Amino acid sequence: MIPVSVKWQKELFKDVEIDTTQPPYVFKCQLYDLTGVPPERQKIMVKGGLLKDDADWSTLGVKEGQKLMMMGTADEIIKSPEKGTVFVEDLPEEEQVVAVGHTAGLFNLGNTCYMNSTLQCLHSVPELKSALIQYSHSGRNNDVDQSSHLLTVATRDLFNELDKSVKPVAPMQFWMLLRKKYPQFGQLHNGVFMQQDAEECWTQLLYTLSQSLRSNGSR
Incomplete structure (x- = not known):
């Protein structure tokens, strides 16, 4: 290690150690930490001209305590943001929906x-x-019929709730009306509601919605 001083603008950095087993680029990285001047902008005067990134220290004749002159412009200091960071979980639910970009589950x-x-x-x-x-x-x-109408209203209200929430929604009202309209979805086995066919649910619900919306003048 060879300790040197580095003069940059009005500042003097003393006892900056040069590791002669490493290329000069490593030394420039040390100076970047001290001055904020990126290595590619640094112009360091040594014997024979400017210090190159891949120069051989043994040929430069750098001595202990030697003062090296450096020129170069530092990077602009990054300013703190005017507004603090706001995390998604700290936003109101309505704004979380917009920020996250998707709606709630069920x-x-x-x-x-x-x-x-x-x-x-x-x-x-x-x-x-x-x-x-x-x-x-x-x-x-x-x-x-009344049951189709109520199921359509429940579907509309459930979709509205999904659009406004980021937390899972419990579709209790919809499920109750679905079972009332189509009793097969309320079948029990050992006191537990049975798993049903998604395609059948899709077909029945789509038929109900199409009938209600058509009668209401919606397309």
């Missing part, structure tokens, strides 16, 4: 993954969501 109410899968698929259809938004509580006419 709780499994006991072998209801078939129903949840169907709902999530339908929820991803913009045209259906738009039609449901236009569907009102008073939108039922004589062509649609």
Whole structure:
């Protein structure tokens, strides 16, 4: 190790050690830590001209205590942000939905993954969501039975809740009305609701929604 002094602008850095077993680029990295001047901008005067990154120290005649002159412009100091960092989990739920870019999931109410899968698929259809938004509580006419109307309203309300929440939603009202409209989805085995077919759920629900929305004038 050879201790030297380095003069840069109005500053003098003393006892900067040069490891002669390493190329000069390593020395420049040391100076970057001290001055903020990147190695590629450093111009260090040594015997024979400017110090090159791959020069051989043994040919430069650098001596202990020698003063080296360096020129170069430091990087601009990074300023602290005017506003502090805000983490997603600290945002209100409505803003979390926008920041995260996706909506909430659905709780499994006991072998209801078939129903949840169907709902999530339908929820991803913009045209259906738009039609449901236009569907009102008073939108039922004589062509649609009460259970179909209520199931359509429950679907609309559940989709709205999914859009506004980042936490899992429990589709209790929807599930109750689905079983009322289609009793096969309420079958029990040893006191536990049975797993059902997702395609059947999709077909029945889509049929109900299409009938309700058509009668309401939505397309």
